[in-house]
Every structure is written in structure tokens, then in C-alpha cells.
Amino acid sequence: MTDMRPRPAVEKLRAEIARLESQGRRVHAALPFGIDKVDSRLPGGGLARGALHEIAGGGSAVVHGSAAALFAAGVVARLDGWVLWCLTRPDLFAPATYQAGLDPDRVIYVEAGDDTSVLACCEEGLRHGGLAGVVAEVASLPMTVSRRLQLAAEQTGTMGLALRRWRRPADASDFGQPTAAQTRWRVTALPSEQLPVPGVGRARWLVELIRARAGESADFTLEACDDQGRLALPAELAERSAGPQVERIRASA
Amino acid sequence: MSASAPPPETPLALIGREGRRRIVTATNPAGRAAGLRPGMAATQAHALVPGLVVHDATPSDDADGLDRLALWALRRYAPIVAADPPDGLVIDATGATHLHGGDEAMIADLVQRLRAAGLAARAAMAPSWGAAHALARFGPHPMEVVAPERLAAALAPLPIAAMRLATDMVDGLRRLGFDTVGELAAQPRAPLLLRFGPELGRRLDQALGQAFEIVTPIEVPELIQVDRGFAEPIGAPETLARYTGLLVEALCATLEAKGLGARTLDLRFHRVDNRIEAIRIGTAKPVRAAKRLTRLLTDKLETVAPGFGIERMTLAAPIAEPLTYRDGHAFGEPAEADVSALIDTLANKVGASSLYRLARVESDVPERSVKKVAPLASPTLTRWPVDWPRPTRLLDRPEPVETLALLPDHPPVNFVWRGVRRRVKRADGPERIFGEWARSDAELLAVRDYFLVEDDAGERFWLYRTGDGVDPATGAQTWFLHGLFG
Numbered sequence: 001m002t003d004m005r006p007r008p009a010v011e012k013l014r015a016e017i018a019r020l021e022s023q024g025r026r027v028h029a030a031l032p033f034g035i036d037k038v039d040s041r042l043p044g045g046g047l048a049r050g051a052l053h054e055i056a057g058g059g060s061a062v063v064h065g066s067a068a069a070l071f072a073a074g075v076v077a078r079l080d081g082w083v084l085w086c087l088t089r090p091d092l093f094a095p096a097t098y099q100a101g102l103d104p105d106r107v108i109y110v111e112a113g114d115d116t117s118v119l120a121c122c123e124e125g126l127r128h129g130g131l132a133g134v135v136a137e138v139a140s141l142p143m144t145v146s147r148r149l150q151l152a153a154e155q156t157g158t159m160g161l162a163l164r165r166w167r168r169p170a171d172a173s174d175f176g177q178p179t180a181a182q183t184r185w186r187v188t189a190l191p192s193e194q195l196p197v198p199g200v201g202r203a204r205w206l207v208e209l210i211r212a213r214a215g216e217s218a219d220f221t222l223e224a225c226d227d228q229g230r231l232a233l234p235a236e237l238a239e240r241s242a243g244p245q246v247e248r249i250r251a252s253a
Numbered sequence: 254m255s256a257s258a259p260p261p262e263t264p265l266a267l268i269g270r271e272g273r274r275r276i277v278t279a280t281n282p283a284g285r286a287a288g289l290r291p292g293m294a295a296t297q298a299h300a301l302v303p304g305l306v307v308h309d310a311t312p313s314d315d316a317d318g319l320d321r322l323a324l325w326a327l328r329r330y331a332p333i334v335a336a337d338p339p340d341g342l343v344i345d346a347t348g349a350t351h352l353h354g355g356d357e358a359m360i361a362d363l364v365q366r367l368r369a370a371g372l373a374a375r376a377a378m379a380p381s382w383g384a385a386h387a388l389a390r391f392g393p394h395p396m397e398v399v400a401p402e403r404l405a406a407a408l409a410p411l412p413i414a415a416m417r418l419a420t421d422m423v424d425g426l427r428r429l430g431f432d433t434v435g436e437l438a439a440q441p442r443a444p445l446l447l448r449f450g451p452e453l454g455r456r457l458d459q460a461l462g463q464a465f466e467i468v469t470p471i472e473v474p475e476l477i478q479v480d481r482g483f484a485e486p487i488g489a490p491e492t493l494a495r496y497t498g499l500l501v502e503a504l505c506a507t508l509e510a511k512g513l514g515a516r517t518l519d520l521r522f523h524r525v526d527n528r529i530e531a532i533r534i535g536t537a538k539p540v541r542a543a544k545r546l547t548r549l550l551t552d553k554l555e556t557v558a559p560g561f562g563i564e565r566m567t568l569a570a571p572i573a574e575p576l577t578y579r580d581g582h583a584f585g586e587p588a589e590a591d592v593s594a595l596i597d598t599l600a601n602k603v604g605a606s607s608l609y610r611l612a613r614v615e616s617d618v619p620e621r622s623v624k625k626v627a628p629l630a631s632p633t634l635t636r637w638p639v640d641w642p643r644p645t646r647l648l649d650r651p652e653p654v655e656t657l658a659l660l661p662d663h664p665p666v667n668f669v670w671r672g673v674r675r676r677v678k679r680a681d682g683p684e685r686i687f688g689e690w691a692r693s694d695a696e697l698l699a700v701r702d703y704f705l706v707e708d709d710a711g712e713r714f715w716l717y718r719t720g721d722g723v724d725p726a727t728g729a730q731t732w733f734l735h736g737l738f739g
Contacts, residue, residue: 060673061712066645070739073645082592093647093736094611094623095637100739104611104636108592108628110599111607121599128595189711189739191678200679200707203738224739227639 028157050157051182052150056164058188062172065165077101077229081132084125101229126152133159146179184211269310332519332531354606383460387415409435478569479503486562500568514539514576523565539574644715644736651733664704675708700727713738
């Protein structure tokens with residue numbers, strides 16, 4: 001962490017740069033996660049609406065990306081309006097996304113033959129402007145295509161989510177390649193909390209913010225989507241009041 | 254079929270004239286079983302089948318009927334359709350099958366619809382008119398799609414009568430010992446041409462796709478249509494796009510005068526070498542917005558090969574429906590976003606069948622609990638129950654896993670899936686799902702016990718065991734992995 005003293009000159013310069021960079025583009029309100037710890041790390045206080053975001057699974061989950069898909073479903077569930085879900089392999093199970101708060105009447109699925117047409121459909125969806133969000137399940141996301149998607153999203157204020165999933169775990173090294181996406185997330189399953197009785201509790205994820213434009217990376221341990229698509233802090237972390245102290249220790253390290 | 258048609262088990266013949274003779278021109282399956290053949294003298298037929306029901310053949314009515322059928326196919330399937338008298342239709346389906354879910358799906362739909370209307374139809378799709386004509390009439394299957402590389406092999410076993418040759422030529426070839434198309438195609442061409450003339454070679458080349466054959470589409474005066482001829486042939490993509498825009502504007506003006514919107518548009522390009530290239534687009538709702546229709550058409554322009562140039566463009570709306578405007582929204586209510594334009598764009602890109610919403614089916618069996626509905630269908634009312642968690646990814650085929658389970662009614666201690674052994678840390682279940690006895694007898698007793706298990710890394714899986722653990726008739730006690738949780 002850098003020095004946190006206010007520096008008006010730098011702030012003014014930043015605002016000027018932001019104004020120049022966004023020439024004529026509308027600024028869209030961000031979608032907060034409702035968790036201060038997460039939202040404070042994101043520029044705008046949440047996931048930017050008119051932007052492209054990348055999400056992938058971690059470990060062996062890069063192939064099916066089930067946690068990443070549920071994360072994406074939870075995000076679009078909290079938006080208001082139509083959602084376009086572009087995929088090549090139709091293995092998404094709608095009852096599960098419904099349990100994460102995504103109403104099936106809001107989602108239009110497009111089954112395209114390959115990544116190229118998935119991305120083309122995604123771009124059409126982002127350009128249209130009448131949708132709340134577009135999810136594209138793709139393996140590859142070339143820089144130029146991601147820039148087109150980002151520009152389309154900026155123009156219409158539609159949120160684009162590139163849900164990366166690969167055929168083989170080895171292909172997942174592609175996730176390090178630069179893209180024009182605003183943020184990049186990795187969602188990995190963590191062991192859930194031991195319940196006092198036999199059974200399984202709410203799923204728990206390691207949510208890594210690997211990259212955020214104009215922000216810093218961070219990672220969070222969160223509880224998976226509830227029936228409204230909201231994530232939550234695990235109870236034992238939420239009740240602890242040591243948050244600021246942790247910051248201070250890190251700052252001095 | 255008219256009301257006076259006799260029941261199908263009665264032998265029936267149509268009697269027509271050939272010169273001064275009265276002959277049987279067509280008969281039904283019962284007549285064929287009784288020994289009637291087309292071409293037989295009418296008197297002989299009467300002698301052969303006592304009580305034969307006879308109607309006069311009406312070739313002109315048949316031709317009219319065929320034209321009506323062609324118009325139906327034009328509206329439904331492809332921009333270039335022609336009647337192929339006496340008993341066929343030829344459809345140039347290039348670039349139109351994607352709207353029906355592919356080649357096989359389109360053929361199946363065509364045959365099924367004709368069958369539902371009481372017509373015993375056979376259909377074949379092949380790279381050339383000649384081959385499709387032959388396979389539809391003489392092929393081994395009532396429905397067939399032949400890929401270009403299989404064309405010669407598919408034609409080889411057919412009789413030479415399939416080649417659209419004059420009857421005396423077929424007889425002459427038979428006398429020389431040729432029975433099948435394959436034998437004929439393997440012969441040196443020159444001696445055959447000397448004896449039978451150029452017609453034989455032309456028909457063979459047409460069937461094998463080596464010579465082009467023009468399908469002249471039916472002209473329908475009542476169709477809403479605009480066209481434009483060019484003094485100089487055009488070919489540049491920008492020029493095509495510009496004239497497409499102009500034609501759409503003209504068509505929209507016509508549609509406006511009639512209060513209609515287009516559901517289907519056909520744009521045909523008549524090339525200087527007499528070929529016709531065509532593109533077809535469909536919309537989910539009637540549309541009259543010139544800009545939107547132009548966009549849909551120009552998206553497909555790249556599939557058009559202008560060749561040496563295009564001398565005429567025709568734009569038609571085979572299906573046009575009354576355009577209804579929705580009622581205005583009350584003040585303060587947010588307008589519902591209109592996504593139909595996006596649906597059309599995507600449907601023309603990936604095909605309408607790949608675009609859907611998912612809705613609940615009343616079924617406990619997970620893989621049957623979801624059905625596809627049209628993206629703009631009215632809202633569905635039922636929702637899936639939320640009392641048991643469901644996996645984010647459902648494998649389309651449950652994969653068998655090796656397990657170590659201590660007790661028959663307990664979740665496994667560990668399992669091997671795709672070569673990786675996972676230790677079960679926590680588990681929930683069983684959720685018992687019974688087979689749907691109403692669907693098939695095999696499911697009458699079938700039982701699946703589903704368990705949600707979490708391994709020590711925190712990944713969650715949906716496993717089931719077939720059988721209830723007591724009665725072997727309910728299942729073989731084997732374990733499967735059916736889904737992955739998020």
C-alpha cells in the first residue's frame with residue numbers, strides 16, 4: 001500500500017486524465033457486490049456496468065468452470081433486464097442458475113458453433129443496448145476482440161462477462177495473456193465450514209481479483225451466491241474487527 | 254384429397270389419354286397390389302380388377318396443385334423453388350437450411366409436413382439438381398442427404414431411368430447391357446455420344462455436378478416483390494449493399510401501403526451467366542424498419558458470389574403479416590427493452606433453433622426438467638423447486654465412477670472420476686428420485702439416490718447410485734457422476 005495522504009494535485013490530474021480518456025463516453029454506474037471489503041477495491045465501488053470482465057475457474061475447474069459460471073450468474077442476476085448467455089457446450093443447468101436468483105425468463109441462450117461465433121454473438125448483444133448483461137463462455141479471447149467487446153460495452157452500458165473455460169487444464173495458461181477487460185477474476189472452490197451436524201453448508205469460494213484497471217489486485221474468501229445472487233463474507237471473518245489492523249501491518253511491511 | 258376419394262384399401266386408377274389410347278396414368282397402393290401399372294390400357298385394368306374405381310386424369314389441375322405446393326415450399330423453406338412436373342418440386346436450399354436447423358432437419362421437416370397433409374413424399378438433398386431428382390425417385394431411402402464427396406457413389410447403383418432420359422434412350426441403353434448409372438458413367442463418353450446424341454452426356458454431367466443447371470423459380474404475381482435491373486452488371490460488395498438498401502426501402506414502401514410487415518425476405522441476384530444466387534432472412538415478428546432489414550440482408554451478402562456480374566436483383570417478402578404496434582406505455586413506467594431486433598440478427602447468424610430460453614418441465618428426473626422455448630415466447634409461470642441444491646453444470650451423460658462406499662445407504666468415502674481419486678469430506682443426501690413409470694416400463698421400478706459430496710479441496714459433485722440398496726430390481730447399485738456444483 002502506498003502513502004494514503006491526500007494529494008490534491010494528483011487527484012486533479014487523475015480526474016483530468018479520466019475526462020480525456022472517456023471523451024464523449026457515458027459513465028455507467030457500477031454494480032456493487034454489497035461487501036465493503038470487495039467494493040472498496042474496485043474503482044467505482046463495484047463491477048462497472050459498461051465494461052467487459054473476465055472470469056475463470058481455478059485449479060481443475062478451468063475445464064468446467066462451474067463456480068465461475070455461478071459467480072457470473074449471480075452477477076447478472078443482480079442486474080435488471082434481459083441477459084444473453086452465449087455458449088458452445090450447453091451444459092449449464094438452468095435450475096442451478098435459478099437458485100442463484102437468475103430468473104429463467106430473463107435469459108436468452110445462444111448456442112454457437114465455436115469461439116469465434118460466440119464472441120460475434122456476444123458483440124451483437126453488447127452493441128444492442130437493450131440487454132442488461134451478456135455472458136460469453138469462451139476459451140480464447142484475443143486482444144483485438146476483447147477491445148471491440150469493451151468498446152461496445154462502453155457505448156451501451158451493457159455489462160459483458162467473458163466466462164473463460166478451456167478444453168484441457170494445460171490451455172488455461174492463456175488466462176495470463178493481456179486483454180482489454182476491465183477486471184479479471186478467478187473463482188476457486190474452498191472447503192466449506194464444518195457444520196455441527198452431518199451435511200454440507202453454503203459453498204465457499206476463493207475469489208481472486210487478478211487484475212483491475214485503475215485498481216489493485218486482491219483476494220477474498222467469500223461464501224457462494226445465495227438465492228438473490230449475493231455473495232457474503234464468511235461469518236468468522238465478518239465478525240472480526242481486525243480489518244484495519246491487517247491493512248496497517250501490510251502497509252508497514 | 255377430395256371428399257369423393259374412396260378409402261385407401263379400394264383399388265383406384267386415374268385414366269388419361271395418350272394419343273387415341275385410354276391408359277392408366279396413376280394408381281394407389283391397393284391398385285398396385287392388384288397388378289395395375291401406369292401405362293396399362295384402361296380396358297385391361299378393368300378386366301384385371303373387378304369393381305375398379307376410376308377417375309379421369311386432370312393434368313392441368315395436377316400442375317396447378319404442384320404450383321400451389323411450390324408456393325408453400327417457397328414461403329416455408331427456401332428462396333428458389335420450382336415445380337418439377339409431373340410429380341416433383343425442386344428446392345435450391347443453398348444458404349437457407351440454417352433457418353431450419355441444418356440439411357437433415359429441413360428434409361425431415363419437409364417430408365413430415367407433407368405426410369401430415371396426406372402426401373406420401375420422398376425427398377433427397379444433393380449437390381446437383383440431377384442427383385437430388387434421381388435419389389428422391391430411385392434412391393434407397395425416403396429421406397437422404399448426400400454430401401458432395403459421396404455423390405458419385407450414391408448415384409452409381411441407381412437405374413439409368415433415374416437420369417431423366419427419354420424412354421427410347423433408356424430402352425436403347427438397356428439393350429446394350431447398361432443397367433445402372435455407375436456402369437454408364439464408367440464408359441468412354443465418345444461412342445455413347447455418337448449413338449445417343451449429346452443429351453445423354455449432358456444429363457450425366459448435370460447429375461454428377463459437372464455441368465450447371467438453372468432452377469427457374471416460380472413467379473408468383475401476388476407476392477410482394479420489387480426488382481431492379483442494371484444496365485451494366487454490378488459485382489462490388491459496396492454496390493450490392495447500396496442497391497440492397499434501395500430495394501429494401503422500395504419494399505418497405507409497398508409493405509406500408511398494405512399495412513404489413515415482413516417475416517421473411519428473399520433477395521435474389523440474377524447473374525449474367527444465368528445463375529441465381531439468393532439469400533433469405535427471417536424475423537421473429539413482422540418488421541417494416543428499412544434499416545433493420547437492410548442490416549440483416551447485408552450481414553449475409555458475403556455468401557453471394559457475384560461471378561461475372563449481377564444484372565438484376567429481386568427482393569420479395571414471401572411471408573408478410575399485419576404489423577401491429579404495441580400500446581404505448583403509461584407515464585412513469587419504464588419501457589420494456591425490445592430485443593426482437595437482436596434475436597433476428599442472432600437467428601440469422603446461428604440459426605433460430607440455437608436461440609432459446611429454458612423453462613421448467615414437470616419432471617423429477619433432472620435431465621428432463623428443462624425444455625427449450627422460443628426466446629420471445631410468453632413468460633413461463635412455473636419455476637424449479639429450490640429445496641434441493643442443483644449443480645451448475647449437468648453432464649449430458651452421467652459418467653460412471655469407481656467408488657468405495659462403506660454402507661449401501663451411505664455416500665462413498667472416495668471416488669475416482671476421470672482418473673482422479675477424490676476423498677469425500679462432507680456429503681448430503683440421499684435425495685431419492687424415482688423413474689417415471691408413465692414414460693416407459695423400464696423406469697417403473699428404477700430409483701436413483703443422489704448425494705451432494707464435497708472433496709477435501711472444496712469442489713462439490715453430484716453423484717447418484719442406481720437402486721435403493723435393498724431391491725436389486727430398482728437398479729444395479731452402480732455410481733455415476735451427474736453434475737458439478739459451483
